[in-house]
Amino acid sequence: MNARFEPSGPLRGTASVPADKSISHRAALIGAMASEPVRIRNYLDAADTRSTLAAVQRLGAIVEERGQELVVRGCGLRGAFAPRQAIDVGNAGTLMRLLPGWLSFQQGLSFMLDGDDSIRRRPIDRIADPLQRMGARIEAREGRYPPFTVHGAALQGIDYELPVASAQVKSCVLLAGLVTDRTTVTEPVPSRDHTERMLAAAGAPVERAGDRTAGYRTAVGHADQLGLPVVEIPGDISSAAFLIAAGVLVPGSRLVLERVGVNWTRTGFLRILNRMGAIVLTDAEPPGSFAAHEPVADIDVRSAPIEATAVEAEEVPLAIDELPLVALLGCFAEGETLVRGAGELRVKESDRIATVVEGLRGLGADIEALPDGFVVKGTGGLRGGTFDAHGDHRLALLGAVAGLACETGVEVAGMEAAEVSYPRFADDVRQLVS
Ligand code: S3P
Numbered sequence: 001m002n003a004r005f006e007p008s009g010p011l012r013g014t015a016s017v018p019a020d021k022s023i024s025h026r027a028a029l030i031g032a033m034a035s036e037p038v039r040i041r042n043y044l045d046a047a048d049t050r051s052t053l054a055a056v057q058r059l060g061a062i063v064e065e066r067g068q069e070l071v072v073r074g075c076g077l078r079g080a081f082a083p084r085q086a087i088d089v090g091n092a093g094t095l096m097r098l099l100p101g102w103l104s105f106q107q108g109l110s111f112m113l114d115g116d117d118s119i120r121r122r123p124i125d126r127i128a129d130p131l132q133r134m135g136a137r138i139e140a141r142e143g144r145y146p147p148f149t150v151h152g153a154a155l156q157g158i159d160y161e162l163p164v165a166s167a168q169v170k171s172c173v174l175l176a177g178l179v180t181d182r183t184t185v186t187e188p189v190p191s192r193d194h195t196e197r198m199l200a201a202a203g204a205p206v207e208r209a210g211d212r213t214a215g216y217r218t219a220v221g222h223a224d225q226l227g228l229p230v231v232e233i234p235g236d237i238s239s240a241a242f243l244i245a246a247g248v249l250v251p252g253s254r255l256v257l258e259r260v261g262v263n264w265t266r267t268g269f270l271r272i273l274n275r276m277g278a279i280v281l282t283d284a285e286p287p288g289s290f291a292a293h294e295p296v297a298d299i300d301v302r303s304a305p306i307e308a309t310a311v312e313a314e315e316v317p318l319a320i321d322e323l324p325l326v327a328l329l330g331c332f333a334e335g336e337t338l339v340r341g342a343g344e345l346r347v348k349e350s351d352r353i354a355t356v357v358e359g360l361r362g363l364g365a366d367i368e369a370l371p372d373g374f375v376v377k378g379t380g381g382l383r384g385g386t387f388d389a390h391g392d393h394r395l396a397l398l399g400a401v402a403g404l405a406c407e408t409g410v411e412v413a414g415m416e417a418a419e420v421s422y423p424r425f426a427d428d429v430r431q432l433v434s
Contacts, residue, residue, distance in 0.1 A: 313341025
């Protein structure tokens with residue numbers, strides 16, 4: 001589906017963004033592993049998180065909609081059923097990489113996972129390696145791609161050093177670690193910590209330690225059972241980021257986004273924007289915090305002229321899904337914006353270095369790809385044109401924001417990809433512009 005986004009008048013007013021996708025996936029999965037019913041408020045209604053609900057139901061959990069809440073009646077840690085056919089993860093990388101952590105200790109059972117064309121290009125050896133070291137067996141197409149099968153086994157604890165910071169891989173190992181005496185995961189730089197927070201809230205023994213030299217270490221110990229109080233999902237900062245960028249770039253804008261999750265492992269984009277000189281006010285959580293709950297705040301954005309900045313490896317996991325927007329902002333900023341140490345972008349829903357560079361160039365940007373990032377020369381704005389989403393939700397939304405801020409508008413090819421995380425983006429923009 002093609003959708004046209006015309007240069008916009010100021011965005012003004014208050015909006016609430018869709019619920020956090022990462023936290024929604026985790027609430028459904030940990031709910032399915034729990035022994036008591038778990039009530040979830042504000043679960044994300046989008047394609048990715050529907051895939052997770054469908055998956056846990058196939059594994060034996062019961063999901064009921066009760067007014068504004070979802071109630072997940074789980075299987076308990078060791079009580080998953082093995083469906084005869086493959087579990088379809090759709091487009092959801094987080095589901096594909098977290099779920100095997102639970103499945104890996106369903107002793108004697110085997111589970112096949114498969115997904116869409118984009119999922120079939122995304123590597124799973126990064127989770128297969130630690131899970132096999134723990135004792136599970138994984139068979140994958142060409143050794144590293146879906147479809148793949150997880151054969152559950154008795155697991156032993158490991159100390160795992162992640163080659164690249166990845167919340168998905170860390171989470172997978174921590175979930176598997178729940179049946180071991182102790183399992184630790186060390187990351188070179190911190191990544192989002194929603195799993196740790198939710199496991200701590202669910203009664204699992206979780207510890208966190210470390211620093212830049214030692215690496216950041218998370219340990220989990222044996223849990224007999226999990227039980228969660230009501231989970232209230234905050235707004236998704238990664239979805240909010242598209243409206244924030246539009247608000248910064250479209251002159252005269254002033255908008256407030258209500259009840260957005262501001263866990264510091266997710267707010268790298270706000271820190272980058274502040275360095276660029278944008279005016280974004282929030283009481284985001286201070287860096288380094290760790291609590292069992294997810295902090296929430298309103299984000300207040302005004303348009304402003306912006307300057308170039310550099311984003312280096314240490315900041316990358318804290319803003320990984322917002323880096324395409326940094327490229328767009330770079331086109332409007334004074335100077336040269338650089339993103340490095342972000343090779344992970346190449347294995348997202350699309351190769352986001354290639355697709356962002358190609359897409360923005362087509363709109364008139366002066367942007368070069370690097371093996372692990374990109375460099376953008378600010379040219380005071382963008383012309384406009386057509387922009388291919390390549391089946392990637394964050395690309396579709398990027399093209400839409402570019403359309404609002406450029407000179408002649410943008411025709412986004414494949415706008416339906418936005419269904420994965422932010423189905424009502426165009427409606428939210430319309431409401432803020434009118
Ligand atoms: C996610 C982690 C990130 C992110 C993805 C969601 C998560 O991936 O890009 O959109 O929910 O854990 P990596 O952990 O692979 O960097």
